Amino acid sequence: MSETPVVIEQHGHAPFLQHHFHTAEQQADASKIGMWLFLVTEVLLFGGLFVGFAVMQSMHPEAFFAAHHHLDRTLGLINTLVLLVSSYTMVMAVDSARRGKQRALMIYLLLTLMFAAVFLGIKYIEYSHKFHEGLLPGKYYSHAGDTVPGQFMFFSFYFMMTGLHGIHIVLGMAAITWLCFRARRGDFSPAYYTPVDMVGLYWHLVDIIWIYLFPLLYLIQ
Amino acid sequence: MRDWLRSILLPAEGTSYAGSVDSLFFFLFYMGVFFFLLIAGLLTYFLIRYRRRGPDDRTPYIVKNHKLEVVWTLIPLSLVIFIFFWGFHTYMDAAVSPGDAMEIRVTARKWVWEFEYPNGIRSLNELHVPLNKPVKLLMTSEDVIHSFYVPTFRIKQDVLPNTYTQLWFTAKEPGMHRLFCAEYCGTSHSDMLGRIFVDDEKTYNEWLETGGDEGKDMPLAEFGAMLFKSRGCNTCHTIDGTRGEGPSFRGVFGSQVKLQDGSTVLADENYIRESILRPQAKIVAGYQPIMPTFEGMLREREINALVEFIKAQR
Amino acid sequence: MADVMALKPGVGGQAAPNYLTASRGLKSWLFTLDHKRIGVMYLASVLAAFLIGGVFAMLIRMELLTPGPTLMSAEAYNKAFTLHGVVMIFLFIIPSIPAALGNFALPLMLGAKDVAFPRLNLASYWLYLAGALMGVVAMVSGGIDTGWTFYTPYSSSTGGAVSLMTLAAFVLGFSSIFTGINFIATIHKLRAPGMTWFRMPLFAWSMYATAIIQILATPVIGITLLLLVMERVFNVGIFDPKLGGDPVLFQHFFWFYSHPAVYIMILPGMAVISEVIPCFSKKPIFGYKAVAYSSVAIALVSFLVWGHHMYVSGQTPVASAIFSFLTFLVAIPSAVKVFNWLATMYRGSISFQAPMLYAIAFLLLFAIGGLTGIVLGTLSVDVHLHDTYFVVAHFHYVMMGGTVIAFLAGLHYWWPKMFGRMYSEKWARISAALVFVGFNLTFFAQFLVGSRGMPRRxxxxxxEFQPLHIVSTVGSWVLAAGFFLMAGYLYASLRKPIDAPANPWGATGLEWQTSSPPSVHNFDHVPVVTTEAYAYATETEETTVGAR
Structure with a gap:
């Protein structure tokens, strides 16, 4: 952090500058700090599930290995690619906002939204397949013909982890929709696009979590 | 001095291990008293010596002294490192059991302790051990987490479901020692108590032979009253008519008991016997099927005594 | 003290509207973005929670007056101690100093107009309200009897409103996280011109350390409690030994949060003491950097000591040894703080107003709490003391003798700033004496009950334990009398017209440079900082106490 005193600029109040900040830069920096801290809490929230998964997998390696065969690797891989592409479009949206390209911003936001919807669609196909086969968490597990017992535990984690991730995707879609409305209203400019930047960071985190979830759940060795 | 302090601060020492824990405890105690008096003494002195005398008081600019900071960091640091190694040393004594220890199995469940001895004898809430011989407990729980705690031995170990944990001790004080459940386990947690009887070799062996034929000279009902307490029936059943986890024994004998499935049954001797040995067979309406089975855990005379005792609760 | 107040006669802002009078009506409070109002709402809420938790505490003490049934059944008792713990921990102590006093004071102390994210701040308060509401619903719809530690498999198998209560704690966790995020961003970005990191009041350093823990530890308890709810609803198996899970894993998860969480509770207490002692000794703090860095050290090491709650849980002896060693290390920064506070008083000009009385009580009680912590950190001794009343007594010496007493110090210190009224100093002293005596009667007896072998809960x-329990219960009545007295004179002070000067204590912090109560925007002009914190005496000139 810089130790120099903040220069108080008395330029006319920009509409986006909140009263308790002196400069737009100060406001943007504060938002970035806040967002990064929030992302840290998200990592730790998922971290608990990852640790739980690791411990249970080490206790029941055969069951976890047997259970993961029920997952469709192709669909998982497609979804990974879809999210990666959506991260790219999100980067482009932030870049467009920074350059003041309103139309491109809108297009990239809508593209991101679309890829997110595709992800959820594929997830829906996967989920309904699991429901159909009785591959459900905990006491609702009713898959017939298992040779290795205890596979319900894997699906407990599969649904908790992908479910929590799915909720994050939905929240991200809501945030992107909100950005679309604000972008249409012309709120963003090269001087102020912090919300786009912040939602972008969030979206990358959601993407990264999936990058970890995919091999963890689909590619057990 | 130490004995006097111990009588205030700690329970009696039932093992020589307890003595080594207490040595450390007293070191910590004296150290704590020293530091508390140091802090409180300095504080009191400053408060009196430097109390405000008026608005003309001047205070000096004293804001740092690196030597002092180093000193009051390093002294406590070396002290606690010393304490750590001492504590670790005694802890390892308790963690590693001697190879020749006699093994007793402990099963904990809400809210009784069951012990099984090498010769197959079982006892409830009463552990008999020989004097001056190492005893190892191999423990597991049937439901939630419990904790096996004997204050006079200074030992404690959580008892987990689906896992074995162990403890060992060599009792050196004959007589009765108290056993507590130290991990909260529900309604009757504070009644999940047991007694440990430390006897000389001969008395212990006699007890093992006869399977602890206690109360053999007692009338049945009186023996039953004793078992009612020692076997932990009283954690769930009352004899004064108030409702516990299980039905009260008052007036139950000879009455028509309403069961969970809507039917009624006459509470005769056979019903009571069955309810003790296979409690899940007939569940009284309005109660949960939580009573553990006592099949194989009571000898014939003990069952008779309990039936007699319940019969007497009119 | 009359002479101090006479120095600066009434400069309270009766004429200009202050933050309390600027707007009226319930809506102007519930939707306010003003950190001061949010702080006041938090204050009212945590005090209400303290009352509820206190009622449970009194019921527990009444029940323990005699062995066996005294006034309630075993089930009711188990619910009472669980609710006492849950309410006091999640609804009172954790938000008490940071969210109530800190929210009010921190931006003022930094010379800022508000916290970095006012809307997030309000969201934090609403989440608190929502969590509290869920907690109350859980209380009346069956209650819970798991203990505040929610250990599995008991908590996953018992009846009652466990799921709702854990969800409430989950929501309250996010309220706490939001406060933490806000404070870190505020401290980084909203310090007044000239306020470098090492010119900040130590309160801000401690809040910063607290916020680090709130952010890094709270999500873990969040996911843990969610897993517990999943266990109850779906039998997912992770904590259930019957399904192949590991109940001890829950304890690891739980203490990974809950041990750092006790530092979420005590660091803010230390923060207040670092303000009060220099002010009422009229001397700069001794060892500023040592106190500041020790807060951060506590925050970091606190993450590595959770296993000291589990020496007898069946974890390996090696793990226990490592945790024991680290536990001792975390004791050192606390000791360093105490010595620095003492050194601050050396050659000071000490006055005995209510905040200082509480700070003195803090030093004595926290010393006992800390030293008994050393006893509990020692492996073999802890095996005997674990889960006995000794732990209960230690915990209350640190949390109540430490944090709650410090909270009272802060409350009395900033009360004139918050509400513009001076309370009765005489009654405040009597009440402080009652609280101190009552507290020691209540909890010192519990050390003895515990070391003699009585388990908790x-x-x-x-x-044989009854005489000590009688002492403890009688002590709780004295304690309660002290609190009722306090409620009385604090309420009475609010009925008076505004009479507090801007700086009743002659303190140096920026919060004392604005009117009492402050205006909506805190400062008329952005303050510029040119000196170190606590410039009660400076290197170049010796000024008299009265000149300030």
Whole structure:
């Protein structure tokens, strides 16, 4: 952090500058700090599930290995690619906002939204397949013909982890929709696009979590 | 001095291990008293010596002294490192059991302790051990987490479901020692108590032979009253008519008991016997099927005594 | 003290509207973005929670007056101690100093107009309200009897409103996280011109350390409690030994948060003491950097000591040894703080107003709490003391003798700033004496009950422990009398017209440079900082106490 005193600029109040900040830069920096801290809490929230998964997998390696065969690797891989592409479009949206390209911003936001919807669609196909086969968490597990017992535990984690991730995707879609409305209203400019930047960071985190979830759940060795 | 302090601060020492824990405890105690008096003494002195005398008081600019900071960091640091190694040393004594220890199995469940001895004898809430011989407990729980705690031995170990944990001790004080459940386990947690009887070799062996034929000279009902307490029936059943986890024994004998499935049954001797040995067979309406089975855990005379005792609760 | 107040006669802002009078009506409060109002709402809420938790505490003490049933059944007792713990921890102590006093004071102390994210701040308060509401619903719809530690498999198998209560704690966790995020961003970005990191009041350093823990530890308890709810609803198996899970894993998860969480509770207490002692000794703090860095050290090491709650849980002896060693290390920064506070008083000009009385009480009680912590950190001794009343007594010496007493110090210190009224100093002293005596009666007896071998969470106990329990219960009545007295004179002060000067204590912090109560925007002009914190005496000139 810089130790120099903040220069108080008395330029006319920009509409986006909140009263308790002196400069737009100060406001943007504060938002970035806040967002990064929030992302840290998200990592730790998922971290608990990852640790739980690791411990249970080490206790029941055969069951976890047997259970993961029920997952469709192709669909998982497609979804990974879809999210990666959506991260790219999100980067482009932030870049467009920074350059003041309103139309491109809108297009990239809508593209991101679309890829997110595709992800959820594929997830829906996967989920309904699991429901159909009785591959459900905990006491609702009713898959017939298992040779290795205890596979319900894997699906407990599969649904908790992908479910929590799915909720994050939905929240991200809501945030992107909100950005679309604000972008249409012309709120963003090269001087102020912090919300786009912040939602972008969030979206990358959601993407990264999936990058970890995919091999963890689909590619057990 | 130490004995006097111990009588205030700690329970009696039932093992020589307890003595080594207490040595450390007293070191910590004296150290704590020293530091508390140091802090409180300095504080009191400053408060009196430097109390405000008026608005003309001047205070000096004293804001740092690196030597002092180093000193009051390093002294406590070396002290606690010393304490750590001492504590670790005694802890390892308790963690590693001697190879020749006699093994007793402990099963904990809400809210009784069951012990099984090498010769197959079982006892409830009463552990008999020989004097001056190492005893190892191999423990597991049937439901939630419990904790096996004997204050006079200074030992404690959580008892987990689906896992074995162990403890060992060599009792050196004959007589009765108290056993507590130290991990909260529900309604009757504070009644999940047991007694440990430390006897000389001969008395212990006699007890093992006869399977602890206690109360053999007692009338049945009186023996039953004793078992009612020692076997932990009283954690769930009352004899004064108030409702516990299980039905009260008052007036139950000879009455028509309403069961969970809507039917009624006459509470005769056979019903009571069955309810003790296979409690899940007939569940009284309005109660949960939580009573553990006592099949194989009571000898014939003990069952008779309990039936007699319940019969007497009119 | 009359002479101090006479120095600066009434400069309270009766004429200009202050933050309390600027707007009226319930809506102007519930939707306010003003950190001061949010702080006041938090204050009212945590005090209400303290009352509820206190009622449970009194019921527990009444029940323990005699062995066996005294006034309630074992089930009711188990619910009472659980609710006492849950309410006091999640609804009172954790938000008490940071969210109530800190929210009010921190931006003022930094010379800022508000916290970095006012809307997030309000969201934090609403989440608190929502969590509290869920907690109350859980209380009346069956209650819970798991203990505030929610250990599995008991908590996953018992009846009652466990799921709702854990969800409430989950929501409250996010409220706490939001406060933490806000404070870190505020401290980084909203310090007044000239306020470098090492010119900040130590309160801000401690809040920063607290916020680090709130952010890094709270999500873990969040996911843990969610897993517990999943266990109850779906039997997912992770904590259930019957399904192949590991109940001890829950304890690891739980203490990974809950041990750092006790530092979420005590660091803010230390923060207040670091303000009060220099002010009422009229001397700069001794060892500023040592106190500041020790807060951060506590925050970091606190993450590595959770296993000291589990020496007898069946974890390996090696793990226990490592945790024991680290536990001792975390004790050192606390000791360093105490010595620095003492050194601050050396050659000071000490006055005995209510905040200082509480700070003195803090030093004595926290010393006992800390030293008994060393006893509990020692492996073999802890095996005997674990889960006995000794732990209960230690915990209350640190949390109540430490944090709650410090909270009271802060409350009395900033009360004139918050509400513009001086309370009765005489009654405040009597109340402080009652609280101090009552507290020691209540909890010192519990050290003895515990070291003699009485386990905690016991409804029924051996008769040999009764005399000490009687002392403890009588102590709780004295304690309660002290609190009722306090409620009385604080309420009475609010009925008076505004009479507090801007700086009743002659303190140096920026919060004392604005009117009492402050205006909506805190400062008329952005303050510029040119000196170190606590410039009660400076290197170049010796000024008299009265000149300030």
């Amino acid at each position: 016991y409804y029924n106990y051996l008769e």
